[in-house]
Amino acid sequence: MSYVxxxxxxxxxxxxxxxxxxxxxxxxxxxxxxxxxxxxxKTLKEExxxxxxxxxxxxxxxxxxxxxxGSLGCQTTYHLAKQGITNVVLLERDRLTSGTTWxxxxxxxxxxxxxxxxxxxxHTRDVVSRDLPEETGLHTGWxxxxxxxxxxxxxxxxxxxxxxxxxKVYGVESYxxxxxxxxxxxxxxxxxxxxGTLYVPKDGTMDPAGTCSTLARAATARxxxxxxxxxxxTGIQVRTDDFGVKRVYAxxxxxxxxxxxxxxxxxxxxxxxxxxxxxxxxxxxxxxxAYVVTERIEGIQNMPNVRDHDASVYLRLxxxxxxxxxxxxxxxxxxxxxxxxxxGLFDLDWDVFTQHIEGAVNRVPVxxxxxxxxxVCGPESFTADHKPLMGEAPEVRGFFLGCxxxxxxxxxxxxxxRELAHWIIxxxxxxxMYGYDIRRFHHSLTDNNRWIRERSHESYAKNYSVVFxxxxxxxxxxxRKDPLHEELLRQGCVFQERHGWExxxxxxxxxxxxxxxxxxxxxxxxxHHKDYTYNKLLRDEYTFDFPPHHDIIKNECLTCRNALALFxxxxxxxxxxxxPEATKAADWLFTADVSKAPGSTVYTCMLNKRGGVESxxxxxxxxxxxxxxxxxxxxxxDGYYLAIGGAVAQQNWSHITNVLQDMKLQCKLLDYSExxxxxxxxxxxxxxxxxxxxxxxxxxxxxxxxxxxxxxxAGCRGTGTGTQTSFPSWAGRLWRLKKPRASSAVSSAxxxxxxxxxxxxxxxxxxxxxxxxxxGQISALxxxxxxxxxxxxxxxxxx
Numbered sequence: 086m087s088y089v090x091x092x093x094x095x096x097x098x099x100x101x102x103x104x105x106x107x108x109x110x111x112x113x114x115x116x117x118x119x120x121x122x123x124x125x126x127k128t129l130k131e132e133x134x135x136x137x138x139x140x141x142x143x144x145x146x147x148x149x150x151x152x153x154x155g156s157l158g159c160q161t162t163y164h165l166a167k168q169g170i171t172n173v174v175l176l177e178r179d180r181l182t183s184g185t186t187w188x189x190x191x192x193x194x195x196x197x198x199x200x201x202x203x204x205x206x207x208h209t210r211d212v213v214s215r216d217l218p219e220e221t222g223l224h225t226g227w228x229x230x231x232x233x234x235x236x237x238x239x240x241x242x243x244x245x246x247x248x249x250x251x252x253k254v255y256g257v258e259s260y261x262x263x264x265x266x267x268x269x270x271x272x273x274x275x276x277x278x279x280x281g282t283l284y285v286p287k288d289g290t291m292d293p294a295g296t297c298s299t300l301a302r303a304a305t306a307r308x309x310x311x312x313x314x315x316x317x318x319t320g321i322q323v324r325t326d327d328f329g330v331k332r333v334y335a336x337x338x339x340x341x342x343x344x345x346x347x348x349x350x351x352x353x354x355x356x357x358x359x360x361x362x363x364x365x366x367x368x369x370x371x372x373x374x375a376y377v378v379t380e381r382i383e384g385i386q387n388m389p390n391v392r393d394h395d396a397s398v399y400l401r402l403x404x405x406x407x408x409x410x411x412x413x414x415x416x417x418x419x420x421x422x423x424x425x426x427x428x429g430l431f432d433l434d435w436d437v438f439t440q441h442i443e444g445a446v447n448r449v450p451v452x453x454x455x456x457x458x459x460x461v462c463g464p465e466s467f468t469a470d471h472k473p474l475m476g477e478a479p480e481v482r483g484f485f486l487g488c489x490x491x492x493x494x495x496x497x498x499x500x501x502x503r504e505l506a507h508w509i510i511x512x513x514x515x516x517x518m519y520g521y522d523i524r525r526f527h528h529s530l531t532d533n534n535r536w537i538r539e540r541s542h543e544s545y546a547k548n549y550s551v552v553f554x555x556x557x558x559x560x561x562x563x564x565r566k567d568p569l570h571e572e573l574l575r576q577g578c579v580f581q582e583r584h585g586w587e588x589x590x591x592x593x594x595x596x597x598x599x600x601x602x603x604x605x606x607x608x609x610x611x612x613h614h615k616d617y618t619y620n621k622l623l624r625d626e627y628t629f630d631f632p633p634h635h636d637i638i639k640n641e642c643l644t645c646r647n648a649l650a651l652f653x654x655x656x657x658x659x660x661x662x663x664x665p666e667a668t669k670a671a672d673w674l675f676t677a678d679v680s681k682a683p684g685s686t687v688y689t690c691m692l693n694k695r696g697g698v699e700s701x702x703x704x705x706x707x708x709x710x711x712x713x714x715x716x717x718x719x720x721x722x723d724g725y726y727l728a729i730g731g732a733v734a735q736q737n738w739s740h741i742t743n744v745l746q747d748m749k750l751q752c753k754l755l756d757y758s759e760x761x762x763x764x765x766x767x768x769x770x771x772x773x774x775x776x777x778x779x780x781x782x783x784x785x786x787x788x789x790x791x792x793x794x795x796x797x798x799a800g801c802r803g804t805g806t807g808t809q810t811s812f813p814s815w816a817g818r819l820w821r822l823k824k825p826r827a828s829s830a831v832s833s834a835x836x837x838x839x840x841x842x843x844x845x846x847x848x849x850x851x852x853x854x855x856x857x858x859x860x861g862q863i864s865a866l867x868x869x870x871x872x873x874x875x876x877x878x879x880x881x882x883x884x
Contacts, residue, residue, distance in 0.1 A: 226292020
């Protein structure tokens with residue numbers, strides 16, 4: 086018998102100083118273990134005849150084909166049937182739950198930092214604890230033993246208090262306990278280092294096998310839903326319609342082809358390979374994720390499950406024993422995902438796992454002398470922001486994603502399965518699922534292996550970190566930069582990442598703070614960055630109070646209000662809607678009447694077919710221009726220029742494109758986001774400064790409110806032009822400058838006119854804090870050959 090204390094002693098000589106452990110290679114050379122003693126062995130590893138024939142023949146057609154028989158596949162199938170779609174086929178290449186679901190810990194915590202996630206978790210709990218038993222008369226394996234979050238410092242306890250407040254809104258019972266109250270609830274717990282705990286009495290655990298088999302039975306009981314095991318998918322047929330739109334046509338299996346207009350990718354770690362069959366990028370990676378099961382512990386019965394976030398460890402009650410797991414800083418990547426892997430496990434790497442043992446022993450000291458009954462190390466899929474991938478893929482209509490659940494597929498499965506089913510049937514989910522929507526990622530990122538790998542690692546390693554309002558990633562940076570980036574960096578700009586873009590956040594008086602290549606926090610033999618200025622500035626902002634840089638940002642905002650501000654808004658989406666029926670499309674999409682004369686600019690909302698708001702944007706009516714110019718492309722019919730917030734540019738692009746396709750409108754959407762830069766000048770002195778560098782009269786009479794013009798900037802000669810509009814703003818007056826990307830870095834270079842400190846502000850999403858974005862001394866930009874520059878203004882500040 087192995088003991089926890091023995092595991093600690095064996096691994097101790099190879100450990101590095103906390104918090105980073107012994108570096109490991111990116112992947113393990115060990116293959117899947119043939120047999121393991123795991124909690125669900127008797128339930129799932131039943132002996133059969135060894136036949137690989139499908140459990141039933143595939144039908145010739147179906148309304149929806151769900152691929153993957155894990156938590157999400159079963160939940161989505163169940164909810165499709167519950168919402169009236171009975172001609173559904175669920176395909177599983179082996180047996181239900183055989184991929185990643187069967188070995189999951191099955192924990193359900195009701196409180197998360199997001200209100201939407203709290204609602205999703207509540208629905209999962211209802212499905213597992215109430216709906217399925219009522220519908221089938223079967224027990225899903227739900228155990229309601231409560232959950233306990235551990236706070237070892239004040240900031241963590243503050244985070245828990247916020248969670249408790251959020252829970253009150255949604256009726257989630259929870260309590261903040263003192264250390265002594267925690268000891269009364271959990272006598273085996275060490276409370277010497279506790280500030281307090283958050284106790285949620287109605288948290289619990291699910292049995293993966295019991296839940297999925299009950300879901301399958303409930304789904305088939307509702308109609309003609311077909312669940313086929315031992316039926317791997319070998320291909321997905323995609324056809325291009327008469328309007329040039331790629332659509333799902335059929336699913337090919339080893340035992341026949343199913344014609345269908347809709348495929349749902351719930352394949353877990355294998356989702357990326359399935360996406361490739363349809364030409365769809367699925368940005369996730371496979372990693373080893375592990376826990377150990379202890380021998381019997383006297384007095385542990387009926388104790389709540391524990392999450393010690395600061396130790397990055399969880400303790401799950403398993404009868405009279407505990408399962409111990411967590412998230413380490415050096416997880417092992419599963420480099421080559423095997424198609425044959427089913428009900429398999431990897432050998433546990435104790436060098437990687439030992440850090441969780443240390444945290445567990447500190448929290449429950451009796452574990453030091455407790456035996457380890459079994460180890461469970463299986464594959465899981467992880468994403469760039471530790472959130473699932475859901476919704477219709479932008480590349481192919483009818484190809485939906487329900488994957489990348491970051492080891493949370495059981496707890497989020499019910500809520501996400503219901504939303505995904507509604508999405509498939511009605512074209513959109515009921516709740517605000519933007520945080521899970523695949524379109525939250527720009528298309529240039531979803532097939533960028535370096536970005537996916539780095540961001541997925543950081544999200545995994547920081548999964549248990551406090552969620553501060555102003556955090557920024559260190560991984561996957563410097564992917565999309567505009568031409569002003571280097572100049573702003575020299576002036577002390579502290580950048581933020583949005584949609585892959587490096588966006589100006591605020592300016593540090595301490596000078597340049599570049600974002601360095603990702604160092605994996607010192608794991609995998611990577612050298613940990615020392616004296617990393619950007620990281621230090623981020624750490625200073627790790628607070629729920631006003632950060633230390635608040636006064637700097639305040640001064641930037643006051644400068645904007647009293648003098649002049651220049652926003653670098655080049656991360657915005659910049660689209661052209663052109664064609665014979667562009668006005669018809671605009672009338673359907675936008676709330677305001679944008680079908681005005683060329684030269685007009687309108688601020689408006691963009692709606693969906695339910696009347697809900699997709700975004701706010703500015704729409705400028707344009708005339709056909711030079712085919713070689715991104716400022717005014719050549720087209721026939723009507724034309725509109727759309728300026729859209731950068732963080733939602735991909736989602737808005739997909740929404741507009743889908744509307745044009747569904748309505749079969751004779752117009753097209755052109756994306757010039759990379760070809761054009763954008764700057765927004767605001768403040769009472771904005772007109773004075775602009776008048777010095779533009780060849781256009783900016784008076785109210787010559788340049789009326791809510792209009793735009795082509796102009797030449799800074800005396801540059803040639804064919805280069807610009808667009809410009811004036812509009813009242815938060816800072817008194819706003820002018821937005823749109824210019825070709827090639828000229829962005831020289832817009833004020835010839836000759837220098839004046840040197841001014843230019844600041845800007847933005848409203849931070851989800852907080853009441855205003856922060857500044859300064860472009861600094863724009864006239865000091867490096868001088869190169871003069872080139873024409875363009876400008877365009879719309880009626881909002883930087884978003």
